[in-house]
Amino acid sequence: MSPLPPELSTELHRLVTAVDNPREAAVDVMYALQHHYGYLCDEAMHRAAEVLGMTTLELESLATFYDYLYRRPVGRYVIHVCDSVVCWMFHQDSIFDYLCRTLGVPPGGTTEDGLFTVLPAACVGNCHNAPTMLINGRFYDRLTPEAVDAVIAELRAGTEEPVRCK
Amino acid sequence: MQVDIPQVLFKNRHLGRPATIDEYMAGGGYEALRATIGQRTPAEVLQLVLDADLRGRGGAGFPAGRKWQGIPADHVGTRYVVINTDEMEPGTFKDRVLVNVDPHLVIEGIILCAYAVGACEGVFFIRPSYEGDAKLIEQETQVARERGYLGKNILGTEFCFDVHVHRSAGRYICGEASAQIKAISGLRPNPRKGGPRTSVRGLWDCPTIVNNLETLANLPGIVRNGPAWFKSLARSESGSGTKLYSVSGMVARPGCYELPIGVTIRDIIFTHAGGMPPGKTFKTVIPGGASTPYLPETLLDLEMDFDPMKKAGQRFGTASLMVFDKDTCLVGATLSLMEFFARESCGWCTPCREGIPYVRELLRRIEGGEGTEEHIGMLQEMLPVLDLAYCAFAPGAAEPLRGLLTHFMDEVRAHITEKRCPFGNPPPHVRGKACGTRPPQFGPTPCPEDQCPI
Amino acid sequence: MPDLIIDGRPVTVDKGVSVIEAAERAGVMIPRFCWHKSLGAAGACRLCAVMFVEGPVKGLEMSCMTPAADGMVVETGHPKAVAFRRQIIELLMANHPHDCPVCDEGGHCLLQDETISGGHSLRRFPGRKRTYQDQNLGPFIQHEMNRCIHCYRCARFYQDYCGYRDFGPMQNANRVYFGRFEDGPLDNPFAGNLADLCPTGTLTDKPGRFVARRWDCQRAPSVCLHCSLGCNVTALSRYRRVARIEARDNAAINGAFICDRGRYGFGYQSAQERPRAPLAAGRPATPEEALRAAAGLLAAAAKRHGPDAVAVVGGQRSTMETQAALIALARAAGWRAPAFFAAAREQAQARQALYALTPPRARSLADLAKADAVLVVGVSPLADAPMLTLTLRQAARAGAAIFLADPRPLALPLDHVHLPLAPRQLAAVLAVAAAGEDASGLIQQKFPLAPELWPRLEALAQAMAKAKRPALAYAPALAASLPGDDRVGLFPVLAQAGTAGAALLAPTDAPGLDELAAELAAGRIKAVIAVETDLFAAAPALAARLDALEALVVLDHLPTPTVAAAQVFLPTATLFETGGTLAASDGRLQRAEPVQAPGLSVLADGAGDHPPRDYARPLPGTDPAPAAFWCDRLGRALSLELPRHPLAEALAAHPVLADLDPVTLPAEGQRPTYPGREPATPESPPAQPAAEGLAVVMETPFFGGDELSRYAPLTADKTGPAVALLHPDDAAGLNLADGATVALDCGDAPATAAVRLHPGVARGVVVVPRLPRFDALPPNLGPCGLRRRETP
Structure with a gap:
């Protein structure tokens, strides 16, 4: 995995620390990574898991549940x-x-x-x-x-x- | 716009853009808050809301004050207010319009609610297609914060409260209170039944009040003008206040209208929304959003209010009126609704997860001219099954189907006897869900029926 | 106490009990999928709908979600309820693949049962079936998602009940999928229960796949041998081969679940390497020849050097029948009393740990789950007593404070406080736990060098003082330091499944293995008879001198190095073949029934050519016999007077166990009335001084760590790497980096290991896995005991 741009790392850190419990930021973190990667590729899921202290399965449970998180490539x-x-x-x-x-x-x-x-x-x-x-x-x-x-x-x-x- | 109708929530709609805090305050905005914080006790605010008989505007119509009373009085520690702006019921768009008319009315309402229930933190839960409104709320809460209405020691008192926006990633089921709390907690938003209410154990296991945004926007008016005034706004005996009616479908002027509770359906459609468009004839209306049944023309003079509607076997719901004309196929319309419900289900219980797709498949067959008499029986048998689902989702989905089978059976039968849609609709597309979320390595195999490569 | 009537049967249940459970007690089985006794109600499947005719709830409702209330009249067979349930089944079957003939669940499938009993037989639904792609979930669980009916039992068990987070539901609506993020083995060491829990063939037992239909198996209630808890299992055998192990309900011990060590460690029974033929003078022999040879060697040694020259070694994985028979044989022959423990002190400690279980203080695992504060001392739950982990998790979920004092790092799926302390410091933790709310003075006095632990120790003292139902789980080494407070429940965790039996039956003056090793070294022991124990693992010092013996007689069913060294060998039968009595660590005696006859599996025998075509020859591989039988035959060959029923007589003469009859033990087992502290309890061993160097602490690998699963093909290769765990500060002091290779001083040949640094290791301790290469490690490694090795 190539390193994330520093602004994105900062942003992810901000999202996680802005709430009482990192779990609350799960969707926001996935949105931010989706924005960066274009969609939620496996690498993005692993990144999100690291940042949030959740397992990739837990995040997959959410990413595949919702409509506006894309686990397959999408257009611009x-x-x-x-x-x-x-x-x-x-x-x-x-x-x-x-x-x-x-x-x-x-x-x-x-x-x-x-x-x-x-x-x-x-x-x-x-x-x-x-x-x-x-x-x-x-x-x-x-x-x-x-x-x-x-x-x-x-x-x-x-x-x-x-x-x-x- | 009818001038004789009092515009409480839409007072600033004439601006044609979101009112600024100064515009809002020029009309008496935040007066209720200043007259409350440090002046009234929370119990007094609660009493005002109870006396005003403010009922939830999100669909279920539960009295807001009674919901607030559910918080255990002896609870020490954090309490939350969740502002439900999920609004994913087809036909419903009132919350979006309201936020864009008067964001500070909403914010003041939230603060009043937080004061009454002793909450220190608010979560503004908003659906992804309202991203623009999420930004607006973020911007305007910052303005309110700078003015000292949000944050620590509001108006110089001990009262501290702040609100942040939680963006959903989009599913109708997130509008259910317990599911919404799970969604905020980063859990799968399956509703929770049994066990303590969310007002006892909600977000992060703390007492949590989940109220619809429109409900909260009524608070400044109630607090400022009193319960008697609020009740006097309604036109029906049992009702109180005004209501935002979302009118869409085959009408001349679709839109969102603030009208008294208790106004008749006929009045809404034919007076305020301008009646049918030229050349169109009224057939039916779904009066309260997608999870309410079709209403036959004979009931058009029904008052739009919780209790009268219930008595007539109808549902007030979110007061979102979807009007259908005589040229619209109701089998097709019901199928469209079932596509929605089947796609948005959380997948927890059998009636919802399996029953709605079952109904959808049968309707597809009927609409496509492949239906049989047996399918009608199967649909009818499925109604009590949907009714006994885990949460209110599947029973809601059953309502339009019930309306179809009760009032428009002729139309269904015509599909079967003619072996095609009598309205000339082509066989329905089988598109599956908006499945932009399917990872490649597992999940349902790409199935020709789903035609959806993502 | 609500009184209600279900299908005309009155029943009274406790408040809060659901109607579905109340019905079960009244003998009415309401159909269900998602509801499970241990997982509770989910309300997901909607199959348990019943009609409420009278009472506070009216109409059709779910019996799992409705608490029983006074005055309820419930009809499960009401036409509306029956029709509703039939339609639920229709919906669930609409997408089911109907592949029962090739499904391993077929024949013991809840979905089949409910479909038949629900009256659904025709698929009216015209739509296509939904299909899924399956995942590889590792060696134990087979995944077949198409069969899933989405009852969420698996996810609720996996995530809520067990606390593991790598398996669960994904997608929404009618696409919900239960699986992992990607293919791979499940993290959860209790995942095998998914096969028992799943009401369909979605999650089945992979090793047991296509081996046998369940109804073709011989089945017997048995007891797990892979740790000391005594979890109840059902053994299933087909063609004289154990095909799988399932959890068997015992509300007091394991509830409905078992761990994967217990579920998949059975393969030693049918392993090809299992020694099945007797040996005499190292060569295959008939049983009679072997018996004669053994008797001759032992009698000769006794005659030449005196009966004291014959040492007897018993095992801690044997049934009490075997242990009692061996004790009786040794006594009748006048040999040394059997040694079951490494040291006499350990035997006394184990007995003391059990004797402390007086009626007010004894706790079962189920009781432990209801405790509101639990201190676990000297026990690493996942390694030493896996099901204790799940019990602690249930207690923690209910709000209990969980403290664990142990030198080993712990990775537990529950909220807990770890006190990483060296073994010699653990007794002081007990003192702190008993000190009351204001223990800070005592804490600072006892733990002057660990100020970082003071807040945790204070929290411990406060939690134990405030708790209404505090409990203590402890290793036997701490038995002498137990607090006297009757409020605190006790739960010992012993070394192996037969440890409690050995501690209860062994004569109090029995020697330890250390004493035997010394006597052998001194030339006073000339013959050894070892029964179901591997001397190389249990007594390395003794094993090192086997050459000095005139006779080594071994009875066992595992292909251990001790068997390889034996002059005379007699093959014993496994628990699956003999059944027997076992004492669990909570002091309860239980009975395991045999599931099959000894003898080579038909599959192994005819190389698949079944049935054997050669009818003339004797059934092969039937020589193994219960160890107690061999003891008896050996005694007869020596012309000894032996009791007819050694265990019955040993129990009858026992000060504590006299009231128990091993033949009529109740299903949930029976705990005798333990007397508390024995009058002649040996003083607790003096606290070991802080020895220079490192204390060696063994961690039993989850798989392949106990002697039986070392020889079970499914688990033998899953022991994990040979690593030596050190605290980073200790490692820094020794100038060792993570990953460095070290040699551990281990008798003749040093054992090598890779160093891993872990902050959860106690200071002054090195933790190594219980692998054969580390068996001979001394309890303390001196200053030069651990040396860095240059990696080539």
Whole structure:
């Protein structure tokens, strides 16, 4: 394992010491490592275990439980397309399929350039703007195929740094 | 916006952006806090909340004051307040809107609650898709801290309280109080039943009050204006206060509305949310979030309040109204809901872990035109099984299914007799869950049915 | 005390008892998967739903989650309950692979039983089955996730009950997976219980896999021989080969579980190297020839040099039947009394440790789990009495303060305070524990050089003083220093499974092995008869002089070096073949039943060609006989008058054990009334002066450390490395770095070991594993006893 950048080590240390019990920082530490590695690779899991004083199994128990921790490689932008009932009502399916078709990936797949991963997501809490998706912590409202094209083009242009939870 | 409706929680919504602390204070913000800390005893605050009959806004409607009373009076040591902003119930987005309208209203409410229950530490539990709101709360709590409302010796008194944000990594089950406490503790968020309540033994084994964010936001108003005022806000006999109604689906103006408790469903949909969009006809509404049943048109004049809804066999839930029009297939809608529940289950008990996917599979068959009469019987038999699950998750999932089988059986039968979806929907996609979390070396083998390579 | 009625049967239970447990007491078995007596309720499987007809709870509810209450009327066979349970089974079976014919659990599978009794027989569900990839969980547990019904028993046992954290649930919803982060052996030394606990074939016993169907096995209640606790086991044998060992419930001792040492150490019974044929003059012989040869040699030695020239050595892994027969033989022949212990002092200490167990003070393991403060002295739980670890953990989970005073580093899965102290300092810990709340003066006086331990010792004194149910677990060497306070419960931990029996039966004037070695050196011993003991391990000084003997007669079932050195050898039967009586360390006598006849396994005999085609020849490998039988035959060959039932007569004549009948012992064993301190108790040995150099402390490896599992194929290779553990400060004083190779002064040839530094080692102590190469280490290594060796 190559050493972590000093800022990240400091950040991890801060996360663990900011709470009463290191276990509370488990998700935060995994977010930070996910941000660093791009996803939670095995090395990231071992790092997290070291920092938190938990076993890799305990962390795996959490990482595989939750939706927003990725144990397999994902693209730079993870597109969470809401597929819950309200968005479904507004033909979310076609938005989802349109995205997969446009990007040329199956559901859950990552584009070859490593930019995008499309995932179906549980209701993201933006139902009044259905159909909706969440990329990079940002909601995209009342989607249409044209709107999706515009979003993809904007992200491809790379003006935005990925901001995942960390 | 109707001017005659009192806007308590949404007082500052007209700003169109989160109100600053000064804007909040200009409208009387933090007055309740200043009139309380060092002025009233915690017991007095508790009494105000009991008198106001403030009921939880997170779905179950348990009276907040009675929850607080659960803390053992003789407990010495740390007590926690957990602010539940998991809000993952499909159709529900009120907490996100509220945080973005008036973050300090929320913060003042949290502090008042902490004062009443003697908590020294608050945990703001928030779901990952609300990352922007998590940042907003972090920023505004820092502002409150600088003003002396949070931290050590608040307003120069002995009272010390601070709050930090805990980011979830996303699962609906984390909204359950005991599961949320486990999630904060870095444990798998399986709900805990039996044994002491969380108000006796919660976070780190200390008494912990888990309240929905909207519930807490009502506190400044109650403390400042009194229980009688709070009760007078409601329109129904038994109700008290206003409520944030999330309206979505086939309506002209979907959105979040602050309206009195006890307003009728018809009023919400057809007056405040603008009725059906052009060319659409009303079919049904899920009135309280995904874990409440479809409500037939005949019940549209029901008052939105905990007890009247319960009496009518409905559930108030989170007061999230999802409106369906006549062109929407309810088998498909129920299937979508089951996809959600099947994916979000914690996997602890059999009815939830195995029963919901069982129902989902049968609905997939029916929606895809492969259903049989036997499948209807199997679905009906599954209702009592889901009802007797470990926590309220599977019983909640059973509600829309029950509504479908009770009020819209014709639609189900039409799928079976026509051997296709009568609304023309293509056979459902079988996508499995958003499984970005599956490590390669084990777990369910990639199965063609799941079609999901991650 | 709630009174309730279950299926028409009235039952009264204690407050807090669940309805499912109350039903069991009324003789009603409510179906269950996740509920387990020792793990409690989880509410996960929902199979134990019953109808509450009357009382405070109404309607269909889980019987595991509902505490019994007054006035409850429960119907387990209510149509709604039956229908609900049938549907739960349907859901669980929807994804089950139905691979019972190739499943090792088949035939003793709870899922099969509940499926049949629940009335589910047709899979209506049209969907596909979920499948998983399995993991390699090491040599003992086989993983077959597709069979899992997600009852969470494994995870709750592994993490909550045992406190290990490398196995557990992953994923969520209907994808929940029980396993490790990656392939690899399980850390938990109690993981074998997963095979017993798992209600399906998801986690099965790997060594027993495809060996035999459980219903084809001969089964017998037995007692574990791998430490002194006397855990109850069921031995399963097929084709005259022990196929596996399962935990057998004994609420007072091991509860529902056993450790992996006890579960997987059985292989010596059928090991190929097991000596099965008698030897005379070092050559195979018939039993009669061997007996004649033994009698001739021993009689000749006695005649030529006097009966005192015959020394008798007994074993601490023998049954009390064997021990009593040997004692009777020696007495009748007029030989020296059998030596069972390294020194006479050890025998007295072991007896004293047991005699202290007066009725108000004696504690069983189950009692220990209920203590609110426990001090363990001179015992390393995982090494010396593994199940004590789980007991301490349960006590700790219930809030007990656990203190362990021991020179060895401890890695225990529970909250505890370790006092790393040299053996000579341990008696003082007992004094501190008995000193009351204000013990600081005493602590500073007794431990002037260890100020870093003062706070822990003060915490100990306070915890023991405040506790309502304090208890003490101790090594026999500390028996003379036990506090007199009747409040403090006592639980001795002895060396081996037969130690208590030997201490109770051996004549008080029996010599120690050290005395025999000295007498042999002085030429006063000319013949030795050793029964079920390896002299090279138990008495290296004696073993070093075996050449000087005129006769060495050995009875055993293990291929030890002592057997190899024997002139006459008689093969004895194992406990699995003889059964017998054993005294557990808590003073209880228990009975083990034989599970099979002696004799070579059919599989070994015909090289798989079963059944043997040659019917004319005698059954091979049937020469082994109970050691007590050989003793009797030997006595007859010597024309001696021997008791017909040596153990029965020894018990009848015993001051403490006279009331016990070894044939009619109750299932949970029986503890005699111990008298407390013997009038003629020897004074406690003078505290050894702080010898120069290092005190040697042995740590029994978890596997392959005891004599039996040294010869068990499954465990023999898992002893771990030959390392010498030192405190970093001591190592610094000796100029030794971590990893350095050292030679330990060990009789003729020095034993080499790699140095490991560990802050949990007491100062002035070197800890080495109990491996053959270290058997001859002296109790103290002098200044030159440990030398650095240049690594080549």
